[in-house]
Amino acid sequence: MNERIFTFWVGEQIYGLPLLLVGEFCPLMQVTPVEVGDSRIPGVAHVRGTTAVVLDMRRVLGTTTETTEPIKKDRVFVLSQDQICEEGRQNNLRTYEEPIVLEIDRLGGILDVDTDDLHATPAHLTEEFYRGVFEMESGDLILLEFSKLIECLIHDLKKADR
Amino acid sequence: MIETKNEFDKEPNYRKFMIEAHRRFHDRIVADLNGILPICNQGKCTAADISDNVTEQQQITDLMQKVEQLCTHLSENVTDLFSQYYRERGRFCGAAYTTTAEIKVNLVDRTLLDRSTDVRWWSKEPILANCVSAMKKTSKSLTSDFEEMSAFLEGAIATFRIPSVSSGWTSMDLTDRVKEIIAFFPRKRELMFNPAIRAQFEKILTDFTDFLKGGDGQEGTIKFAGKLLSKLAGCEKHIQGACQQLEMIRSTYPSLFEIVVTDDQGVVLANARPDRRAELHAKSVAHESWCQKSLKGSSNHTHIERAQLKEESHPAIVFSTAIKDPEDRQAGILGSISVFCDFQSETQSLLDNYLPTEKDGRPKDGWFSFFTDDRGIVICANDPGAILPGSHCDLPRSHRTLDRGESYWSHIVFKGRESIVFSACSTGSKSIGGSGWVSHLVAPVCDIMQAETQSTKLNLGHHQLMESKLIPEISKLTYAALQEDRQAIKLISLNGILFASQLGKRGAALAPVFDKITATGDSATSRMESLLYEMAGSEIGLNLHLQETLARQAVDLMSQKIYERSLALRLWARTNSLRSSLLNTTDDPAADVTGLLRMINDDYPVYRNILLLNNRGEIKASSRPKRLAECDGMSVADQVWFMKAIRSSSNDHTMVSEGRVGELDNSKFASLVFALAVPGEKEDSSPIGVLACLFDWQTEAVEILNSCLPKSSIGRPVQGAVAFFTNRDQIVLESTNSSAVKIQEFIPLADEHFQLSAGQTYSGTFVLNGTTYIAATAKCDGRKRFDGLEWSAHILRPLV
Numbered sequence: 022m023n024e025r026i027f028t029f030w031v032g033e034q035i036y037g038l039p040l041l042l043v044g045e046f047c048p049l050m051q052v053t054p055v056e057v058g059d060s061r062i063p064g065v066a067h068v069r070g071t072t073a074v075v076l077d078m079r080r081v082l083g084t085t086t087e088t089t090e091p092i093k094k095d096r097v098f099v100l101s102q103d104q105i106c107e108e109g110r111q112n113n114l115r116t117y118e119e120p121i122v123l124e125i126d127r128l129g130g131i132l133d134v135d136t137d138d139l140h141a142t143p144a145h146l147t148e149e150f151y152r153g154v155f156e157m158e159s160g161d162l163i164l165l166e167f168s169k170l171i172e173c174l175i176h177d178l179k180k181a182d183r
Numbered sequence: 184m185i186e187t188k189n190e191f192d193k194e195p196n197y198r199k200f201m202i203e204a205h206r207r208f209h210d211r212i213v214a215d216l217n218g219i220l221p222i223c224n225q226g227k228c229t230a231a232d233i234s235d236n237v238t239e240q241q242q243i244t245d246l247m248q249k250v251e252q253l254c255t256h257l258s259e260n261v262t263d264l265f266s267q268y269y270r271e272r273g274r275f276c277g278a279a280y281t282t283t284a285e286i287k288v289n290l291v292d293r294t295l296l297d298r299s300t301d302v303r304w305w306s307k308e309p310i311l312a313n314c315v316s317a318m319k320k321t322s323k324s325l326t327s328d329f330e331e332m333s334a335f336l337e338g339a340i341a342t343f344r345i346p347s348v349s350s351g352w353t354s355m356d357l358t359d360r361v362k363e364i365i366a367f368f369p370r371k372r373e374l375m376f377n378p379a380i381r382a383q384f385e386k387i388l389t390d391f392t393d394f395l396k397g398g399d400g401q402e403g404t405i406k407f408a409g410k411l412l413s414k415l416a417g418c419e420k421h422i423q424g425a426c427q428q429l430e431m432i433r434s435t436y437p438s439l440f441e442i443v444v445t446d447d448q449g450v451v452l453a454n455a456r457p458d459r460r461a462e463l464h465a466k467s468v469a470h471e472s473w474c475q476k477s478l479k480g481s482s483n484h485t486h487i488e489r490a491q492l493k494e495e496s497h498p499a500i501v502f503s504t505a506i507k508d509p510e511d512r513q514a515g516i517l518g519s520i521s522v523f524c525d526f527q528s529e530t531q532s533l534l535d536n537y538l539p540t541e542k543d544g545r546p547k548d549g550w551f552s553f554f555t556d557d558r559g560i561v562i563c564a565n566d567p568g569a570i571l572p573g574s575h576c577d578l579p580r581s582h583r584t585l586d587r588g589e590s591y592w593s594h595i596v597f598k599g600r601e602s603i604v605f606s607a608c609s610t611g612s613k614s615i616g617g618s619g620w621v622s623h624l625v626a627p628v629c630d631i632m633q634a635e636t637q638s639t640k641l642n643l644g645h646h647q648l649m650e651s652k653l654i655p656e657i658s659k660l661t662y663a664a665l666q667e668d669r670q671a672i673k674l675i676s677l678n679g680i681l682f683a684s685q686l687g688k689r690g691a692a693l694a695p696v697f698d699k700i701t702a703t704g705d706s707a708t709s710r711m712e713s714l715l716y717e718m719a720g721s722e723i724g725l726n727l728h729l730q731e732t733l734a735r736q737a738v739d740l741m742s743q744k745i746y747e748r749s750l751a752l753r754l755w756a757r758t759n760s761l762r763s764s765l766l767n768t769t770d771d772p773a774a775d776v777t778g779l780l781r782m783i784n785d786d787y788p789v790y791r792n793i794l795l796l797n798n799r800g801e802i803k804a805s806s807r808p809k810r811l812a813e814c815d816g817m818s819v820a821d822q823v824w825f826m827k828a829i830r831s832s833s834n835d836h837t838m839v840s841e842g843r844v845g846e847l848d849n850s851k852f853a854s855l856v857f858a859l860a861v862p863g864e865k866e867d868s869s870p871i872g873v874l875a876c877l878f879d880w881q882t883e884a885v886e887i888l889n890s891c892l893p894k895s896s897i898g899r900p901v902q903g904a905v906a907f908f909t910n911r912d913q914i915v916l917e918s919t920n921s922s923a924v925k926i927q928e929f930i931p932l933a934d935e936h937f938q939l940s941a942g943q944t945y946s947g948t949f950v951l952n953g954t955t956y957i958a959a960t961a962k963c964d965g966r967k968r969f970d971g972l973e974w975s976a977h978i979l980r981p982l983v
Contacts, residue, residue, distance in 0.1 A: 025684055027677065040684050046677045048670070095670075106685040128673065130701075131680050 022136045024112075028129030028162060029097065032084035035129055037155070037164045041109035042116050044069065044098040046128060059178060066122045068098045073120040081170065082148075097123040099167065115168035139164060149173055199594070200269050200632040208714065209265055212707045216258045219703050223247040223254075226679075226696040233689040243693065246679050250700055253672055257704075260668065261711055264661060268718045269632065271655055275722055276631045277605065279729040280624050281590040282894075283537045284552075285607035286736040288622035289890070290533055290743065291554060292609045295500075295618055297747045298524065299485035302502040304751075304786050305432055306520045311444055311453070312506055314425035315518035318452050321375065321418050328411055329368040335404040336361040339395060360391055372450070375418045376465035385412055425453035426460065435753045438529035439522055440499065444506065446518045449474045468521075477503035477519035487618070489562060489573070490523065500526040500562070527563045527572060530554075534565035536739070537732055539630070549600050549627035554620050559583035562620060569598060578623065582606040585621050594628065601628040643948075648719045651982050653726045653957070662715050665708060672704035723957075730893060730959035730978045731944040737891040737906060737976035738961045744883055745972070748789065748876070749837035749857055755783060756859045756874045764804065765797055765861055765872040780806035791877040795861070798872050800825050819875075828858035828873045839972060855880045884908055884917040892919060893980050903954070903981040911973040913937055923952065924979070936960040937975065948982060955982045 026037040027046075047068065052075050054064040061080040065072050075096075078084075099121045105114055139153035146154075146163070150170035155162040201209075230243035305311075340357045364387055373380040392408045395401040429442040433455040442455040449469025454460060468474045476486040490501040503521035508514045534553065538546040546552075546565060553564035555576045564570035576583065581591055585608035592605040605624045611617025648654070649662050679697035683690030755761070764776040780793045784806035793806040800820030819825045824840035831838065838858045855878040860870035888907065892900040907918035909930055918924040935945050942964035949958035956979040963974050 027681075040681060043681055046674050046681065048674060106687070108685070108687045128677065131677060 023133055024136050025131060025133050026164065027097070027131050029078075029095070029123075029125040030127045030129060031078050031082050031125055034082070034084065035157075035160065035162050036078075036082070037132070037134075037162050038097075038099075038167055039109070039112075039114055040131055041106055041112070041114055042099050042167055044100040044104060044120065047096040047098050047122070049094065050096055050122070052122075052124075057178070058181060061174065063124070066096070068120065068122060071120055073098065073122045075122045075124055076174070078123050078125045081174065095125050095128045097125060097128070099123060117168070117171045121171070134164075200273070200628060201265065205265060205268075205714075208710065209261060212261045212710050213258055215703050215707050216254045216261070219254045219700055220251060222696055222699050222703075223251050226250075226693060229692045229696065233686065233692055239686070242682060243679075246675055246682070249675050250672070250679075253668060253675070253704075257668055257672075257707060257711075260661075260665065261707070264665075264711060264714060267657060267661060268714065271658065271718065272632060272721055272725075274655075275725040275729075276603065276626075277592045278894075279725050279732070280603075280605040280626060280631070281592055281607050282729060283732055284605045284622040284624040285590060285610065286732065287533060287537070287552065287624075288554065288607055288609040288618075288620055290736070290740065291530060291620065291622070292611065292617050293740065293743065294529065294747075295487060295502075297744075298502055298522070299487065299504075300786060301436075301751060302485050302504050302520065302522050304783070305442075305522070306504045306506050307782070308428055310424050310428050311520065312508055312517055314421040314453060315444065315446050315506055316508065317421045318375065318418060319446055319517065321414055322371065322446075325371050325375070325414070328407075328414065329371070332407060332411055333365055333368065335407050336364060339401060339404050342398065342400065357391075360387075360394075364388055364391060372465040374415055376422065376452075377461070378419060381415050381419065385415070388412060422453050422464070426455070426457070429453055429455035430457070431757060432754060435750055438525050440525045441523040443468070443521045443523070444518060445469075445474055445478075445521070447478060447516055449478065449519075452518065473501045473503045473521055474519055477505055477521060478516055480505055489556065489560065499523040527567060530563050531565070534563065537735070538565065538624075547630065549598070549602065549625070549630065551597070551625040552623070554622050555583060556621075557584075557619050576623070578604060578606070582623060583621060587611050587617060587619065597625050602626060603628055603631060643723070645716055647983070648716060648723065651719070651723065653723055653980070653982065654719045655722070658715065658718060658722070662712075665711055665715065669704070669708035669712075672708065673701070676701035676704060726893075726980070727946045727957065727959065730957060730980060731946055731961060733891045733893060733906070734959045734961035734976045734978045735944055737887055737908070737978070738963050738974065740887045740891075741880070741884060741908065741974065741976070742963050742972075744789075744887075745839060745855065745878070745880075748787075748878060749839060751787070752837045752857050752859050752874060752876060756861045761795055761861055761874065762864065762871065764795065766864070776804045777806070777808065780804055789879055789883060791879045794875045794877070796825065796873045796875060798829055798870060800829075800873075803872065822856075824856045824858045824875070825873055828860050828875070829870055831860045831870070881917055885919070888917060888919045888976075891976070891978065893978065901980055905956075905979040907977050907979075909937075909975050909977065911937070916974070930977075932958060932960070932977065936977070939975070949979065951979070956980060957982050 025040040027040045027043060028035050028037045030036075045068070050066050050068065052064045052066050055062070061077055062074060063077050064075050066075050067073075099116060101120045102116050102118055104120065105116060134155060138155060140156065142148075142151040142153055142163075150166045150173055152164040152166045155164065224247075226247045227244050230240045230247075234240055234243075340361055343357050364384075367374060367380075367384045367387075370380060374384055375381075388408050389412070392401075392405045395405055425444055429444065433439045433442055439455070441459070443451055443463065444453040445451050445468060449467050449471075451463045451466050451468060454463050471490070473486060473488050473490055476488075480486055485502050485504045487500060487502055490499055501521050501523050503519055505516040506518045506520055508517060535546055538550045538552060541547055551564065551566060551570060553570050553576070554562040555578075556562055559576050559578070559580075561570055561572050561574050561576050563572050570576070577597070579593070579595065581593065582604055583606075585591060585606060587608055588610045590605070590607035592603060594601070594603050596602065597604060602625050605626070606621050608621045609617040609619060611619075643651070649659060676697050679700065680694060683693035683697060686693070758779065760776055760779055776795060780795065784790055784793050790806070792810055794802050795804040796819060797803050800818040800822070802817060802819075824838050827840075828838045838856075840856045840858070857876040857878055858873050861872045861874055862868055863871045889900075891906050892904050895901050903923075905918060905920045905924050907924045907930070908916040910916055913929050913932065915924055915926050915928055915930050918926055924930060931951075932949055933947055935947065936958065937960075939945055939960065939962040941962055944959065944961045946957060946959040949956045959978045961976050963972060
């Protein structure tokens with residue numbers, strides 16, 4: 022089955038997410054710091070008249086590797102569940118109830134992939150929100166399950182609250 | 184501070200330098216960007232086709248307009264970028280090659296300065312002053328002597344006309360013989376200067392006086408004739424002595440082709456070349472400006488000008504100064520000494536230096552280096568066949584009439600070739616005005632503005648390259664702006680594709696539009712990026728070239744200084760008074776030897792001390808005896824330099840060795856020891872001692888190193904740059920920043936920097952105390968100068 026994904030870089034690793042989750046690829050935007058006790062959430066940003074939680078994907082994905090190039094910090098505005106377009110809904114795309122901004126190292130591009138080519142996540146990649154891996158010439162592309170990623174994050178936050 | 188002007192400041196006409204590949208490159212990017220505009224129009228039309236929703240249509244139209252604006256912006260940027268590329272390249276080439284031109288003229292200035300000092304010193308040689316003084320005295324007295332001799336001869340005629348029984352003489356008329364003698368009297372100059380004429384005269388007069396000896400009362404005539412002949416013989420002796428001295432100087436300094444000593448009337452008394460003696464002696468050169476100026480000047484000033492001796496095929500530089508009585512420096516001028524230097528030969532290697540060469544070692548075609556004087560007359564050129572010395576140089580006035588320290592470069596057609604000419608006027612110093620000559624370096628446009636770059640030499644990554652301090656700020660800003668534009672196009676394209684995707688099937692028509700925009704934007708910006716890298720690489724390459732040139736300048740200046748000083752020593756070691764002093768067995772050195780050494784040292788303050796040592800290595804005399812107070816009775820017989828020197832002859836090269844700190848003069852400074860054997864009574868007899876000079880090279884080295892630091896565009900030394908000398912063991916000898924590069928410590932530069940052959944250069948990156956530098960090294964050119972020292976000069980410049 023064909024799926025259109027967008028790719029992005031965090032550290033030396035390339036990741037992918039369904040394109041239809043995205044509301045907009047944004048230039049650098051103002052992030053208002055908010056103290057939530059979790060470094061993965063540096064603050065909130067205002068996009069299209071709404072307030073969105075900003076996720077630092079370096080911390081979310083646990084990347085510590087340094088890059089040789091300076092980090093530009095691109096942002097991706099991810100739609101809330103009710104903002105997903107018709108085609109997205111038909112494809113059972115799931116996101117979160119609130120819009121979210123992903124802070125990434127840099128944007129890659131847009132790819133049409135065949136999900137039949139998706140390989141199982143290797144054993145050493147233990148994160149629950151990894152959907153699988155596409156083998157590409159430049160290396161493995163990890164496809165993320167966005168809703169699971171958010172679930173994991175909320176779970177961690179709740180755990181921390183307790 | 185050097186001020187560099189160039190025609191680009193007035194007219195930014197870079198297009199004439201653009202290479203074909205760049206033109207194609209430029210045209211292709213612009214065509215690609217222009218190609219996006221119809222795609223945008225297509226996008227706007229498609230928006231109307233696929234949606235009736237005004238908001239959706241507006242969103243698509245907005246995106247397309249953004250793309251159009253960005254394309255126009257990029258298109259302008261790409262044109263600016265090429266302009267910037269060539270302007271920056273021009274600026275860098277200008278800085279690099281005008282520095283080379285400046286280096287050359289300043290090296291020439293130093294040669295002139297050294298030679299001027301030498302000439303002043305030679306003028307103080309007593310044998311020359313004695314010759315001039317004696318000849319003047321003889322010339323003055325000979326007129327009355329001839330009159331008196333005439334009277335004696337007339338008396339002799341009268342005596343022999345009256346027969347005398349007592350003497351047994353018969354009446355005899357000597358008129359014809361006397362006439363023959365008197366006929367020589369108007370030929371005073373010939374009698375003084377021409378040994379053949381003098382021999383004829385001597386024979387006739389001696390025959391005559393021999394005849395007179397047979398008669399009575401002729402003692403007065405015979406005695407006076409003897410006195411006259413001895414006076415004339417004295418002339419010959421003085422001239423011979425002076426000529427021998429001049430010959431010795433000439434044999435010591437290979438670039439001198441003639442030395443002429445005149446009296447105060449400009450009459451040549453002595454010269455260095457025996458083959459020209461008959462023609463030159465007694466000849467008046469009073470009309471020559473170099474003679475006039477030296478006779479009007481003081482003995483503390485050397486006049487320098489271009490001159491041409493008829494017999495020589497190319498012009499010379501003449502150094503002339505007054506000769507004064509060494510016993511009475513306040514007295515008037517006795518005469519002059521003029522030294523003709525074959526400047527073309529002397530400067531040939533300097534002129535060829537720093538020019539790129541063909542495989543056969545000759546300078547590349549179209550590259551020229553030459554000097555002009557303040558009137559624009561060519562003094563010497565690397566290719567005298569193409570640029571004739573003595574001719575008016577074929578350059579615009581803006582190149583010929585530069586002020587001290589000023590430089591200029593422009594694009595002209597030279598010898599039928601599109602060239603860039605870099606000109607720099609000598610800087611001079613506070614104490615010495617400098618020659619005011621202008622050095623010109625001509626380079627074909629294709630070899631510098633359009634040459635391939637050497638960015639790979641340092642193996643830097645793109646990011647490191649763009650972060651380098653060597654890259655001008657404007658390039659960094661352009662790079663940042665380009666990155667932003669690239670990002671903006673990418674975002675627009677991604678958002679466009681996203682938008683098309685969200686429209687579902689309706690958006691399918693828009694997808695190819697955004698795909699095309701993405702592809703074209705990517706291609707255009709990547710090309711621009713690679714041009715920026717090429718530009719940065721070219722700038723780094725030129726910086727490396729400049730740094731290697733500066734390192735070569737430092738080592739060349741130092742070796743030239745050492746070479747010049749070692750030549751002077753050969754002359755001093757043969758001074759008679761030094762030899763006599765060593766032959767004298769008494770312990771106390773003659774006061775006049777100490778005085779002589781002091782006088783030399785006063786004229787050449789670059790020496791910390793000058794020592795005369797006997798063949799046992801004991802110090803017999805010193806120019807600065809106070810500095811030797813604590814070294815009294817010291818012997819240097821075990822020093823390598825002494826052992827080498829005492830085994831050499833005065834015709835050998837001077838021994839130059841690195842002395843230990845405070846070794847001989849109890850100072851905290853290291854010295855270079857110049858040592859040469861002092862020959863015995865005859866030139867070929869075994870050495871009777873050694874003349875040693877402690878060269879204060881550290882003071883000289885600091886001055887040289889400071890002049891070789893890379894400069895910023897405003898002429899100030901680049902912050903953090905360091906210049907230093909090392910010996911063959913990688914030990915730092917002198918440094919412009921002793922806290923960054925410590926003196927007397929090992930410097931851990933890569934082996935390649937120390938595996939160079941004489942005259943070679945090398946550059947690479949070097950990390951010292953956490954700072955990354957570009958390090959350029961040049962090894963002393965031992966082929967022409969000294970190979971014994973094996974010193975290297977290094978220039979460090981912070982990279983990031």
